[in-house]
Amino acid sequence: MTDFVAWMQACQSRMETVLGALLPQPGIAPARLHEAMRYAVLGGGKRVRPLLAFAAGEVTGAVVERVQYAAAAVELIHAYSLVHDDLPAMDNDALRRGKPTVHVEFDEATALLAGDALQSLAFETLAERALADDPRHQLEMLHLLAAAAGSRGMAGGQAIDLASVGKSLELAELEFMHIHKTGALIRAAVLLGAHCGTLLDRQPQMDHYAKCIGLAFQVVDDVLDAEASTATLGKTAGKDAANNKPTYVSLLGASRARELAQELRADAQAALAGFGAEATRLRQLADFVVERGF
Ligand code: GRG
Numbered sequence: 001m002t003d004f005v006a007w008m009q010a011c012q013s014r015m016e017t018v019l020g021a022l023l024p025q026p027g028i029a030p031a032r033l034h035e036a037m038r039y040a041v042l043g044g045g046k047r048v049r050p051l052l053a054f055a056a057g058e059v060t061g062a063v064v065e066r067v068q069y070a071a072a073a074v075e076l077i078h079a080y081s082l083v084h085d086d087l088p089a090m091d092n093d094a095l096r097r098g099k100p101t102v103h104v105e106f107d108e109a110t111a112l113l114a115g116d117a118l119q120s121l122a123f124e125t126l127a128e129r130a131l132a133d134d135p136r137h138q139l140e141m142l143h144l145l146a147a148a149a150g151s152r153g154m155a156g157g158q159a160i161d162l163a164s165v166g167k168s169l170e171l172a173e174l175e176f177m178h179i180h181k182t183g184a185l186i187r188a189a190v191l192l193g194a195h196c197g198t199l200l201d202r203q204p205q206m207d208h209y210a211k212c213i214g215l216a217f218q219v220v221d222d223v224l225d226a227e228a229s230t231a232t233l234g235k236t237a238g239k240d241a242a243n244n245k246p247t248y249v250s251l252l253g254a255s256r257a258r259e260l261a262q263e264l265r266a267d268a269q270a271a272l273a274g275f276g277a278e279a280t281r282l283r284q285l286a287d288f289v290v291e292r293g294f
Contacts, residue, residue, distance in 0.1 A: 004284045008051060015050045015075065016042065018068045022076075022125055036106045036114040037121075041079045044097030044234070048217070048289065049074045049186060053193030055281035056206065060197025066131045070141060070192040073122040077149050078185060080118035081158070083111050090162065091239065098234035119149070131196050141195045148188035157181025161245070169246040175215065182221070183214030190282075202274055209271040209282060216264035217289050222247040223257050224292075265290040 019041050024034040050071035057067035086093040086101040087108060094104050103111035126145060132138040147153055157180025164177065190210035194203070222240065226249040230237045240247045248257040268286040272279045 004281075004288070007281065008288075011051050011054045011071075012047045014064070014068055015047050015071060018072050019075065022072055022121065032106065032110060033113055033117065036102055036110045037118055039099075039105060040083050040102050040114055040118065041076065044099065045075075045079075046292075047075060048285075049078055049189035051285055052186065052189040052210070052213070052282075055279075055285050056190040056193030056210075057196050058281050059206065059275060059278045060194045060200060061278075062193065062197030066196040067193050069125050069129065069131055070196055071189070073126045073145060074185060074189045074192060076118045076122035076125065077145065077154075080115040080122070081149075081154055081185070083115040083118070085158065087111055090158070091243075093236055093239065095230065095234070095236050122149075126192075133198075137195050137199065141192050144188050144191050144195075148184040153180055153184035153188075154182075157184065164246055166244045167246065169251070171251055174246055174248065174251060178215060178218040179211070182218040183211060186214035186217055187211055205271045205274060206282075209268045209286070212264045212268035212271065213286055213289055216261050216268065216286070219248045219257055219261040219264065220290055220292060222249045223254055223261070225249075226254060261290045 020038075023038050023041060026035045026038055028034055050068075053071035053074060054064065054067055057064065057070075082096060083102045085091050086096055087103055093101055095101065099105070101111070102114055106114070122145065123142065126138075126142055130138065131141065149155065151159070157177050160177040161181055164173075169177070187207065187210040190206060190213075194200075194206055200206075224233060225237060225240050225247065228237055239245075241250070248260065252260065265286050269283060272283055272286075275282075
């Protein structure tokens with residue numbers, strides 16, 4: 001476990017350095033926009049998606065100097081989504097990663113533009129250097145990330161989320177929403193990391209792992225939103241209930257939601273059964289994602 005914590009910290013620190021170098025320097029015009037972009041991305045966040053990319057890269061023997069850019073691209077999309085999600089037109093939140101949200105610290109127009117520019121920077125990062133031996137794999141990475149972020153992925157899930165406020169959803173509908181809103185980008189993190197190395201016949205098993213982890217992450221997020229404090233989360237706790245949003249906790253109760261997270265963790269671990277020691281980090285991350293809430 002100590003070894004896992006050290007690995008995690010090394011990846012997080014690498015990410016901070018890589019993201020810091022990829023983001024435009026604050027003094028460069030337009031300085032306010034660049035400051036807002038750096039504010040949104042640096043100095044916070046668990047970097048779960050980059051960790052998954054690094055772990056998946058270990059399975060396919062990818063070099064970290066490549067995976068770090070795939071990981072950064074996914075994290076930039078994630079950061080943009082948080083900036084836009086916090087806007088008054090969406091979740092209207094004032095606290096993120098323990099600090100004022102971007103539109104509160106800067107202004108709404110700057111927050112919109114910062115999110116837009118972070119999304120563009122993600123694709124620039126994926127496209128501007130060789131990240132896979134086979135250029136077709138790199139093209140597939142661009143395709144995977146675009147699809148995961150778009151209307152049939154994260155943005156689509158967000159649209160369903162916004163439309164579901166005040167409604168009671170069936171469990172299957174809630175799952176559909178989260179597979180898109182949260183799961184799609186988490187899946188992309190795993191697949192992009194894997195694509196930096198030598199792709200395997202067991203790609204579908206890794207994909208299944210990624211889907212289970214994506215959903216488990218959301219179930220745990222729902223439990224934490226209901227049970228953890230704002231100080232612990234670094235974002236406003238209890239927002240789902242306050243906004244009358246359907247969640248795993250509101251549909252199943254906290255106890256069954258915890259069980260579901262454990263079942264998804266077990267499914268994720270089972271998907272990796274055919275892998276050897278090269279999948280150790282993915283296994284540890286499955287435990288980390290689920291246990292962070294318990
Ligand atoms: C605006 C297109 C668009 C999409 C927004 C990600 C998202 C979609 C909304 C965020 C709302 C939310 C709380 C989703 C639940 C799961 C989630 C993505 C939590 C935040 O991710 P973490 O916990 O955050 O990885 P850190 O700060 O650690 O990076």
